[in-house]
Amino acid sequence: MRQIFIYSLPLFFLMITFISHAYAEEKHVTAPRIEMLGDDTMKKLLQYGESTEQRQMLTSLVGEWDYDLKYWTNKNSEPQFSTGSVVNEMILGDRFLSSKTSVILNIGGQSIPYEGWGVLGYDTTKNAYTSVWVDTLSTGTTVGIGQYNKKTNTLEEKGRFTFPLLKNEQEYRSELELTNDETHKKSIFISDNSGKEFKVLELEFRRKR
Template identity: 30%
Template sequence: MKRLTVIFCSTIALAIAGCNDAPTTDSAAKGDTATASKPDTTATAATEAPAPPLDSAAMMKAWGAYMTPGEQHKMLAAQNGKWEGKVTMWMAPGAPPSESKSTTVNQMILGGRYQESKHSGSFGGMPFEGKSIVGYDNIKKVFISTWIDNMGTGVMVAEGPWDAASKSITFTGSMVDPSTGKECKFREIMTFTDDKHQKMEMYNTPGGAKEYKTMEIEYTKK
């Protein structure tokens, strides 16, 4: 669908460009100086080599590789199911931590290409719910994550590579700080300890300050 849209937009752009370059009947009849002095590029265009045709077989092969789930997607699928979380949060550097419980349910969607996670818990005595989508981009060779929840109206986007030595993904991205209205960078480390245990660590840099740890969730699969 995106490819069809690009082709359609390109066609419209070429049509508009052609209309803008063509002289009007009135200006041609009056011998408009600007039009008359415009160099004739017809011969030049005619002698230019045509663009090579698209290799449809190569294009389809590349697209097939891009859309086919691989080992990284199988790794995400292995996390399907219900997880209980022990949440520890720090509201400021050096502040005493607060603890709570959370529940996460993972499932693969769109033919095993993305992991959808639904999160529920509490925050500041209020019900909390969020949703994340995690995928692996076969072209960029990185994991990509999006996050939305009922405590905001924005979308957090992050991406990061897999580290086989530590069995972890380090996501980096930016988010809006509601207190200042400015974006601040964040870092999230997701460690796959074993088949039944995971750990998520979140680090923020509010207002460009020194990075500090804001959250840790220890997950246990049920």
């Protein structure tokens, strides 16, 4: 524990310096930086880190789920099918939803074990849901941002991922439809070279019994 605290000190002091500097510039004052980190500033900082009511959407996804997976290698291909499972849990004081999944993919006639891990949360600074995803198919990171549509019970997200074969970033769009407490559905779309969007992934989740 003492080692962790020592290693954390530089990061803590860097945060204090950055916040104090920004606060001083905003107020156009020349007082010592550390003095600018008063009670009001600390309260404001801590408020940004608090869990919010938007987490209710996230907690509805907590638990163990089985899913049916359909995926398309291009817009004209027939879908491939597989099944998998995912475990969702709230972490870091219920601020983020952690998802860990495993599935066997059939790609080009080969069975490829796949594992993925992601984090989804609500960023109170951006007033948006943000996500990060990593998996065993690449060393890239998928990053997304979006809003929850209460009328349709759908989290609509846009983001970017690294496509290893082309060695560049690609944009995607996703829809997470919260049907009820026992089922939900996620669809992911990308665009072809002409800019026309098509579905590449569809996952239908059902809660494990």
